[in-house]
Amino acid sequence: MAEQVPDRSLRETYTEAKAKRDQLGDLDPRSSVFKDTLQATLQDLELCQRLISELAVFSPNEELDDLSTQSLQYLTVDYLIAELLQRTYDANRLAALRRVSGLLDDFLTRLDQYSMLSTEDHKLFERYQEGKTSFALLPPNPEERRRLKIKRFQEGKDLKKKLEYLSSQSQVNHVDDETVRSLYLAEIAFFVHESFQSLDSISQETAILAQMQQAQPTPMMDPRNDPRAPQRTDGYSERLDGPTTLAGLGRKGGPLLDSKGKPMQPFTLLDKRSQMRGGVFRPGHNLPTMSIDEYLEEERRRGGIIEGGGDVPQPEPDEDNMEEVDAATMKARDWDEFVEANTKGAGNTLNRG
Numbered sequence: 001m002a003e004q005v006p007d008r009s010l011r012e013t014y015t016e017a018k019a020k021r022d023q024l025g026d027l028d029p030r031s032s033v034f035k036d037t038l039q040a041t042l043q044d045l046e047l048c049q050r051l052i053s054e055l056a057v058f059s060p061n062e063e064l065d066d067l068s069t070q071s072l073q074y075l076t077v078d079y080l081i082a083e084l085l086q087r088t089y090d091a092n093r094l095a096a097l098r099r100v101s102g103l104l105d106d107f108l109t110r111l112d113q114y115s116m117l118s119t120e121d122h123k124l125f126e127r128y129q130e131g132k133t134s135f136a137l138l139p140p141n142p143e144e145r146r147r148l149k150i151k152r153f154q155e156g157k158d159l160k161k162k163l164e165y166l167s168s169q170s171q172v173n174h175v176d177d178e179t180v181r182s183l184y185l186a187e188i189a190f191f192v193h194e195s196f197q198s199l200d201s202i203s204q205e206t207a208i209l210a211q212m213q214q215a216q217p218t219p220m221m222d223p224r225n226d227p228r229a230p231q232r233t234d235g236y237s238e239r240l241d242g243p244t245t246l247a248g249l250g251r252k253g254g255p256l257l258d259s260k261g262k263p264m265q266p267f268t269l270l271d272k273r274s275q276m277r278g279g280v281f282r283p284g285h286n287l288p289t290m291s292i293d294e295y296l297e298e299e300r301r302r303g304g305i306i307e308g309g310g311d312v313p314q315p316e317p318d319e320d321n322m323e324e325v326d327a328a329t330m331k332a333r334d335w336d337e338f339v340e341a342n343t344k345g346a347g348n349t350l351n352r353g
Contacts, residue, residue, distance in 0.1 A: 012053040013072065017044035019079065030086070032262065038084060045081045052077060064114045072184040075114075078107040079191045086198065094209045097202050104195045116188065125198055133207070137200035152193070159190040208266050 015272070027034040057071050076078060082103035085096055108125050108139040128135045137152075138145045142294055166183040169175065290298075301306050 009059075010048060010074070011070070013044050013051070014048050014077070017041050017048060017080070020044065020146065021084070024087075038087060042081065042084050045077055045084070048074065048077050049081065058110065060113055062114070064116060067114070069181045069184065072181065073187075075188060076107075076191055078103045078110075079195060082107070082198070083194075094206065094213065097206050097209070101199065101206075102203050104199055105132075108192065108195060111188065111192065116185075118189075121192055121196070128196075128199060133203065135199055135203045137196055151261060152197075156193050156197075158189070159186065159193055162186050163190050217290065 012168050020037055020232055023037055024034060024041070027037060057074055058067075082100045085103070090094065105128075107200065108117070108128075112125060124137070138148055163183070163186045166179065166186050169179055170183050246304070
């Protein structure tokens, strides 16, 4: 029976682990002291886990009443390990989350064997067992989701308040076994509530990490070696040993640097250094080669500029030359007859209102 097995080393190891766990709340998570304390706490709890298995503290044939008050607290070892592992971030986060899920699963399974889960928690656990990878604590319906979220928040607040009260009561001298047992049961109930919260967040994070692993990264190609990239015709190059760089001046042939950046041949800086230095502060655009006046003069010389307006004034007919006068009169008369025969806008057949 469980009450015949309590071992002093197990009790001491568990007590030290709980004390170190409480210290973590006062430490900076970024400090080395926090990391060292976290690892030491994990080692103590993993030792407790092995001792519980070796001593057969729990048996599937027992009921809750068969467990001693001292053995009751050891039911939380798996949960405590899972809680601490969630605070660690190593290279393989996905594997760590799967281990956490397995520990929480073992924690809830053992409680279910002892019939320690409430009716609502038992239904939640069954739903988790049916779809572990897609488990969601809250329903998709927004209204129901909000209602259940508020309800669970209030439940967690009440459980924590009850746990704090019983913890303060257990600190008094000559506390009875019933108070201590109530404290352990309240602690387990609070951990059950937090376990489902963790399983919900782990399910979401695991799905995201699994999708990221499946997506193969596309190898990046150096644009200088991409034949599809447009090639520059101005001689520009980003190579450090290019023909127009200081490192490339005086190169006799072959690459100057190997793939690791090590020089493969000696080189000499020639007199082009001053030329390269003079081009450092040049603008990135081409400067004009002539002034505006010079450009207009060149265009005028080539016949690209039309002088004057579009209407060329007609010379007045010589009054002494009767033929020119008659011709101008006839032209004006013809124009007047044309205007009278063709009203303004008569030929506009497309834009009539």
